[in-house]
Amino acid sequence: MILLKILLVPVVASVSIIIGLLYKGLDRILTAKMQKRVGPPFFQPFFDVEKLMVKENIVPQGSLKWLFNLMPVIALSVPILILLYLPLAGAEPILSGYGDLILIVYLFIFPGLALVLGGFSANSPYAGIGAQREMVNMLSYEFPLAITVISLAWLQSCSGIASPFSLTVISNNPVWGLVGPLGSIGLLLLFLILLAVMAGELHRVPFDASKAESEIAGGSLAEYSGRNLALFYLADAVKTIAFASLLIALFLPWNFPSPVLNILFFLVKLFIVIFFSSILTKTVMARLRISQIVGAYWIYATLIAFIGLLLIWIDTLI
Amino acid sequence: MNILSNSILEVWNPLVGVCFFLLIVLFVYFIRSCGEGKCQEKTEQTRPFFSGNLPSQNSLKIHKVYWGFFEALKGYYHRLKAIHNGIINDYVYWFVLVVVIILILFVIL
Numbered sequence: 001m002i003l004l005k006i007l008l009v010p011v012v013a014s015v016s017i018i019i020g021l022l023y024k025g026l027d028r029i030l031t032a033k034m035q036k037r038v039g040p041p042f043f044q045p046f047f048d049v050e051k052l053m054v055k056e057n058i059v060p061q062g063s064l065k066w067l068f069n070l071m072p073v074i075a076l077s078v079p080i081l082i083l084l085y086l087p088l089a090g091a092e093p094i095l096s097g098y099g100d101l102i103l104i105v106y107l108f109i110f111p112g113l114a115l116v117l118g119g120f121s122a123n124s125p126y127a128g129i130g131a132q133r134e135m136v137n138m139l140s141y142e143f144p145l146a147i148t149v150i151s152l153a154w155l156q157s158c159s160g161i162a163s164p165f166s167l168t169v170i171s172n173n174p175v176w177g178l179v180g181p182l183g184s185i186g187l188l189l190l191f192l193i194l195l196a197v198m199a200g201e202l203h204r205v206p207f208d209a210s211k212a213e214s215e216i217a218g219g220s221l222a223e224y225s226g227r228n229l230a231l232f233y234l235a236d237a238v239k240t241i242a243f244a245s246l247l248i249a250l251f252l253p254w255n256f257p258s259p260v261l262n263i264l265f266f267l268v269k270l271f272i273v274i275f276f277s278s279i280l281t282k283t284v285m286a287r288l289r290i291s292q293i294v295g296a297y298w299i300y301a302t303l304i305a306f307i308g309l310l311l312i313w314i315d316t317l318i
Numbered sequence: 319m320n321i322l323s324n325s326i327l328e329v330w331n332p333l334v335g336v337c338f339f340l341l342i343v344l345f346v347y348f349i350r351s352c353g354e355g356k357c358q359e360k361t362e363q364t365r366p367f368f369s370g371n372l373p374s375q376n377s378l379k380i381h382k383v384y385w386g387f388f389e390a391l392k393g394y395y396h397r398l399k400a401i402h403n404g405i406i407n408d409y410v411y412w413f414v415l416v417v418v419i420i421l422i423l424f425v426i427l
Contacts, residue, residue: 009341053353060366073350077342084338098334124366132386139391222367227353231346290390298394 005094012094013080020237021045023270027279034283045237049230057226062123071118072224072231078110079238086245087171089266090255100165104246105149108201111239112138115210115232119220130219133210133290140297141200141207147305148190148197151312152250155179158316171253179315186311191251193305195277198243200297202236204278206285207293244273 024045032039041047059065084094085104112134119131152175156164159178163169175187200207211219221232248269255262288296357364388395401412 005338006341009338010345013342013345055354056357056363057353057355058357058364061360061364062366073343073346076346076349077339080342080346081335081339095334095338098331100330103330103335122366124368126367126369129386132384133390136387136390217367217369226357227350227355230353231350234349290386291393294390294394 008094009080009084012083012088016080016083016238016241017234019267019270020234020241021049023240023274024237026271027274030275030279031283034279045233049233052225052230052233053227055226055229057228058223060123060223063223064121064123067117067121068223069228071114071121072228072235075111075114075118075235076231076238078107078114079235079242082107082242083238083245085167086242087167087249087253088245090259090262093167096168097166100163101149101153101167101170102165104167105145108243109138109142111235112201114235115220118224118232119222122220122223124223126217126222127220129216130210130212130222133216134220136290137200137203137207137210137293140294141197141301144193144297144301144305145197147302147309148194151186151190151305151309154309155183155312155316167249171249174253175251179312180318181315182318183312183315186308186315187251189304189308189311191247193301193308194247194250195273196297196301198247198273198277199281200293201243202240202278205282206288207296208287209290209293212287240274240278241270244270244277247273247277 022042022045025040025042028044029039029042059068082104085096085099085107087093087096115134116131116138119127119134122128152170153164155175155178156170156173159173161169161173176184179187199205203211209215211221216222221229224232248266252269252273256265
């Protein structure tokens, strides 16, 4: 059994990279269409990765070479590890029982940390500023993320369900079935907050101050090139799939009996989540300043998350 | 003892996570090894990008490295610093207040 799980690791890694890049291509085309542009070819992300892999891997003078080269590897490895803990397309997680929701939330810190350390190790002022902004960004969205996760687990626990933090248990007991009308509104608020957190986690507009290309030359990635930049590019694609899969496991866990339909339905759900958290927000909004991002998450998002929790709590009392 | 087993209670098994993480790192290193590894060292292209602001003109003091971090959070530092007045009694009052609030929430929930 454990041998099968080991053999599935490169399969999951490869499939997640391919699907992540396909959704990136879709993202760019839809964004272009919404902005009345033609947009790149659908497989442009694949061409981008191919191009980056043949470019020179420049390591800046004065940088901490081992840290500079290690961080892209960490940034890509951790989202793949997270996917092993998530139920994908109705299937049992590969590492089911070896970790839960708390571990996944904890693991999601690492890609951002890789960006921070990579930026600080680059010996560049732009990368340093980008790394500082990324630290602030991470501090900001962790609070509403924690409230949302705790709220869902608390709801499961109140409903008498054992192991409320287990992803398998949460997927098998959809949260929408555990609440009445008031609680549904609370869950909807939490869902919207998690969509906003996803946009911050993936550095999408309006929460992309840490990677502002036009302002700080790409932030932490300013000095990255070649295969290192390709790994960060792939990491972004896989992290999108990972976070969207987490959202689906928490809020949209329904499945069909047929595995083929499940896979198709999962891809549709992925598209819906990515569309509302990434594509739509990127097209209609402008970038927030880093201080505005802190306010948006710590005040507004946290308040809305607390209201969601309150509504769920009142629903359990009724 | 089977170090890779998980209990009925579904407790974490960090060893399993670490083992699989190492496997994934090997796979990612394989992807990385498919790319070009060389570059022309100690040339113009390996110098950090300063956009015309050369370090001799505007050198960054070490205590200003986290300027961006503090600048982004200054609205909150301003309020937090005002609360921290150095009077021990006030710290104790805050502590008692927070404990009371937590106990009330604990009882209600």
